[in-house]
Amino acid sequence: MSQSLLVVEQVYAGYAAGLDILQGANIEIHCGELVALIGPNGAGKSTLLKAIFNLLPQCRGQIELGGKKIQGIPPHQLVGLGMGYVPQLANVFPSLTVAENLSIGAVSSQGKILKDRLAELTNLFPILQERYHQRAGTLSGGERQLLAMARALMGQPRLLLLDEPSAALSPKLVGEVMGHIQQINRLGITVLLVEQNARQALKISHRGYVLDNGRECYSGAGQELLHDPRIGELYLGIKSPLATKP
Numbered sequence: 001m002s003q004s005l006l007v008v009e010q011v012y013a014g015y016a017a018g019l020d021i022l023q024g025a026n027i028e029i030h031c032g033e034l035v036a037l038i039g040p041n042g043a044g045k046s047t048l049l050k051a052i053f054n055l056l057p058q059c060r061g062q063i064e065l066g067g068k069k070i071q072g073i074p075p076h077q078l079v080g081l082g083m084g085y086v087p088q089l090a091n092v093f094p095s096l097t098v099a100e101n102l103s104i105g106a107v108s109s110q111g112k113i114l115k116d117r118l119a120e121l122t123n124l125f126p127i128l129q130e131r132y133h134q135r136a137g138t139l140s141g142g143e144r145q146l147l148a149m150a151r152a153l154m155g156q157p158r159l160l161l162l163d164e165p166s167a168a169l170s171p172k173l174v175g176e177v178m179g180h181i182q183q184i185n186r187l188g189i190t191v192l193l194v195e196q197n198a199r200q201a202l203k204i205s206h207r208g209y210v211l212d213n214g215r216e217c218y219s220g221a222g223q224e225l226l227h228d229p230r231i232g233e234l235y236l237g238i239k240s241p242l243a244t245k246p
């Protein structure tokens, strides 16, 4: 089996003292995997990503990246250790151009390294080359999500945390964004994907976790979870045939 890249063990975390949203969450992600984190509204999915990226005031338990304990390490240093995070909202600077947004995400502002990295990403996502001098605020929803992911990739992460990249996108664009996530994963970047669009996320993922009430309640291969009747009924909005019988 491949090596663990991220281990989250017995994590309790929240936004205020004494009010834990995460209730002993555990997940483990191996190098190269694409893992979906699904679950009902308010289950704590985004909160778990924020706990991993050290954005919460309260967090207990253990979080390791590549065998190194990372709790207490500030987000900008986590980027240096190979973690990228794309929040659900406000993930690009609307008044800056595509080129400027990408440059801000770079770990090195050294001329040649920056230029090479910009070229790599615009080759990977040609639409960003076409929109290079356009302000991010004028991009379509799908293009903006792509820019947000590309900006995180400028930091050359080994683990990318994505918080609902398909939020507020039309079904066609959701498919496109999912395709781009697979494309990123095929480059060898490990991805933890939080999604409301659970079916689409499980379809493209190697494995998935279902989070409910701040801790994982099911886990398994993406296809397995997709076809598990318990999960279908509770989390994917599919009625069990037994439940529909008179």
Ligand SMILES: Nc1ncnc2c1ncn2[C@@H]1O[C@H](COP(=O)(O)OP(=O)(O)OP(=O)(O)O)[C@@H](O)[C@H]1O
Binding pocket: 015, 021, 039, 040, 041, 042, 043, 044, 045, 046, 047, 048, 196
């Ligand atoms: N900044 C915050 N301050 C206080 N409570 C918060 C904050 N953000 C989220 N919460 C609370 O934490 C709980 C979990 O929210 P979270 O956003 O992690 O859920 P989620 O599973 O990502 O849900 P959704 O799929 O609806 O985005 C909710 O009860 C929410 O109200």
